[in-house]
Amino acid sequence: MRTTEMMNSYPAEINLDRELLARVVDTLVACSQACTACADACLSEDMVDQLRTCIRTNLDCADICDTTARVLSRHTGYDANLTRTLLTACAQACKSCGDECARHADMHEHCRICAEACRTCEEACNELLAAIG
Amino acid sequence: MRTTEMMNSYPAEINLDRELLARVVDTLVACSQACTACADACLSEDMVDQLRTCIRTNLDCADICDTTARVLSRHTGYDANLTRTLLTACAQACKSCGDECARHADMHEHCRICAEACRTCEEACNELLAAIG
Amino acid sequence: MRTTEMMNSYPAEINLDRELLARVVDTLVACSQACTACADACLSEDMVDQLRTCIRTNLDCADICDTTARVLSRHTGYDANLTRTLLTACAQACKSCGDECARHADMHEHCRICAEACRTCEEACNELLAAIG
Amino acid sequence: MRTTEMMNSYPAEINLDRELLARVVDTLVACSQACTACADACLSEDMVDQLRTCIRTNLDCADICDTTARVLSRHTGYDANLTRTLLTACAQACKSCGDECARHADMHEHCRICAEACRTCEEACNELLAAIG
Numbered sequence: 015m016r017t018t019e020m021m022n023s024y025p026a027e028i029n030l031d032r033e034l035l036a037r038v039v040d041t042l043v044a045c046s047q048a049c050t051a052c053a054d055a056c057l058s059e060d061m062v063d064q065l066r067t068c069i070r071t072n073l074d075c076a077d078i079c080d081t082t083a084r085v086l087s088r089h090t091g092y093d094a095n096l097t098r099t100l101l102t103a104c105a106q107a108c109k110s111c112g113d114e115c116a117r118h119a120d121m122h123e124h125c126r127i128c129a130e131a132c133r134t135c136e137e138a139c140n141e142l143l144a145a146i147g
Numbered sequence: 148m149r150t151t152e153m154m155n156s157y158p159a160e161i162n163l164d165r166e167l168l169a170r171v172v173d174t175l176v177a178c179s180q181a182c183t184a185c186a187d188a189c190l191s192e193d194m195v196d197q198l199r200t201c202i203r204t205n206l207d208c209a210d211i212c213d214t215t216a217r218v219l220s221r222h223t224g225y226d227a228n229l230t231r232t233l234l235t236a237c238a239q240a241c242k243s244c245g246d247e248c249a250r251h252a253d254m255h256e257h258c259r260i261c262a263e264a265c266r267t268c269e270e271a272c273n274e275l276l277a278a279i280g
Numbered sequence: 281m282r283t284t285e286m287m288n289s290y291p292a293e294i295n296l297d298r299e300l301l302a303r304v305v306d307t308l309v310a311c312s313q314a315c316t317a318c319a320d321a322c323l324s325e326d327m328v329d330q331l332r333t334c335i336r337t338n339l340d341c342a343d344i345c346d347t348t349a350r351v352l353s354r355h356t357g358y359d360a361n362l363t364r365t366l367l368t369a370c371a372q373a374c375k376s377c378g379d380e381c382a383r384h385a386d387m388h389e390h391c392r393i394c395a396e397a398c399r400t401c402e403e404a405c406n407e408l409l410a411a412i413g
Numbered sequence: 414m415r416t417t418e419m420m421n422s423y424p425a426e427i428n429l430d431r432e433l434l435a436r437v438v439d440t441l442v443a444c445s446q447a448c449t450a451c452a453d454a455c456l457s458e459d460m461v462d463q464l465r466t467c468i469r470t471n472l473d474c475a476d477i478c479d480t481t482a483r484v485l486s487r488h489t490g491y492d493a494n495l496t497r498t499l500l501t502a503c504a505q506a507c508k509s510c511g512d513e514c515a516r517h518a519d520m521h522e523h524c525r526i527c528a529e530a531c532r533t534c535e536e537a538c539n540e541l542l543a544a545i546g
Contacts, residue, residue: 015414015443016526020450023522026457032445041444045414047486052420053339054487058425066323067224072230073319073339074218080479081214085207087446091200093220093243096207099236104372114224123422127415148281148310149393153317156389159324176309177281180353184286184477187354190465191292199395199456206452206472213346220313256289260282333490340484340495347480351473357466359509362473365502372498380490 020087028089034145038138039083042104044078045135048110052128059122063109068114068125075111079106079135086142098146101139108136149174153220161222167278171271172216175237178268179212182244192255194248201247201258208244211237212268219275231279234272241269281306286353291392294355300411304404305349308370312345315377318394325388334380334391344370345401350388352408364412367405374402414439419486427488433544437537438482440504444534445478448510451527458521467513467524474510477503478534485541497545500538507535 018036021028028035053072056065082104085097112132119126151169154161161168186205189198215237218230245265253257284302287294294301319338322331348370349361378398385392417435420427427434452471455464481503484496511531518525 015439016447016485016503016530017450018491019526021525024450024454024457024523025523039446040414043446047438047442047482048415048419049415050483050486051423054336054489055167055419055423055487057335060268060329062332063326063328065247066328069323069335070221071220071226072222074226076483077214077217077529078233082272083446084210084449084475087449088203088206090453090456091203091247093207094292096236096239099232099239100211103232103236106229110226110229122424124419124534127422127467131415149314149397150307150317152393153314153321153390156393157317157321158326158388158390165302172313173281176313180305180309180349181282181286183353184283184290187356187469188286188290190356190468191290193462195465196459196461199461202456202468203453209350216313217316217342220316223320223323255291257291258283259287260289264282287443296512316488336487336490339487340492343480343483344499346516347476350476354472357469357513359470362502362505362509365498366477369495369498371500372495376492376495 015043024089026089029092030145034142035086038142041135041138042079042083042086045108045131046076046083047081047124048128048131049073049076052115052124055122055124057126065118068118071111071114072128075107075132078107094146098143101143101146105143106141108139110134112136148176157222159222162225163278167275168219171275172219174268174271175212175216175219178241178264179209179216181236181261181264182206182209182212185248185257188255198251201251204244204247205261208240208265211240220276228280231276234276234279236253238272241265241272245269281309290355292355295358296408296411299406301352304408305352307311307401307404308345308349308352311374311397312342312349314394314397315339315342315345318381318390321388331384334384336394337377337380338394341398344373361410364409367409367412371402371405371409374398374405376400414442423488425488428491429541429544433541434485437541438485440537441478441482441485441532444507444530445482445529446476447530448472448475448478451514454521454523455484464517467501467517468515471527472512474506474531477506493545496543500542504535504538504542507531507538511535
């Protein structure tokens, strides 16, 4: 990831701490990838019928983290209200998905890793929310 | 769009009105396409330097509407909290983008049409939010 | 969908027929929605363990159709080579997904409708490919 | 990124080298982020009117890399034909975007960094294409 380099090359002011922002973007992107991969790994498990909710929550979380990473990668015409409500939704998605994956963490290594990615991402969203105020 | 047909073929219960849900999904998808097209049309205008915020807001709104349409197209393991916060963020994105496009509606036909799409979509999100409660 | 209106408001030249382009975009967007919904409907079927490949193919097809619809909604700095290779990949995704859904069309109404959406979309991609030359 | 960990926790066979696949996914995700950020940085430059094609190419490349990263993160029901045509389109998108960004690399640091991300990603796609055969 060249997120910090790209953030530092943005030619105008950014109203938020660039290091924090870059770290949150990286965390979102990593969470999205983990969720996409976990959905597919669940799909290949023998007990796929017990992983329906997990797959669905993974798909939602992947989409929302991807979109949030994109919005946070843009600084032109910054809209604090939109950023705040989207981060709130994203923290919620990460919480739901982290809770669901944690239920299967003992059985499935991919759910254990994905739950970690979701927890880390939920915290990162909340940290940025606190910084935005 | 076969959204209603697909909604009606879902094999389990859906906790929300299927007609309303299908209409909101169609509105989101139409708004996303209008925003993607408006960003690109703005990019080709002579006065592109005055449309920077419009382009950025269009890109955000397109991404958020796409993601919201996907989440609303899934019913397995329905999560009312997530749906609610995401719809709130989406209504905010549509409001921001509709406001911004409306500023250029007299000058640019694509901004006028896109502002309409955003207003319609903001209302649809709020209607669904009211139905979810 | 306001696709034709948006296409007609684009302020510069478009090297392809605008009616055809708008129709293909609408078809892609409809196919993406059907695939997202079909993946979720499959996930709720009792026999989900027999629908693993169908779900995966639906997810791929949804992502690729979404991306192709976005690329075709942009006209600034048109790149015929990129459009052509992406349309080829998209036609392939629709063919794979249409074939897979067709296998379950007798059992599952959502697969039957989604297979239709994929066939229509595959044809639309090929028609545009022929027009690009 | 937990891509390698997730790849190694996939419960069934993967027909491709997991290390290579994980590296390509990481490269795609990094390229997508760089392209999204570069489009926005271009939008804030004084000379935005000379960066129209660059912005458009960045947006296409971001969408295509995102979709390709998702498809490569799925292994259930692997389809070599689809993977091959999508990787070909993605390599083309990275080449187009790398070429365009390279034109502005002396003027804009974000274009220089993004051009590098695109070159690396084009090579990664071609390396995986060679491995698929």
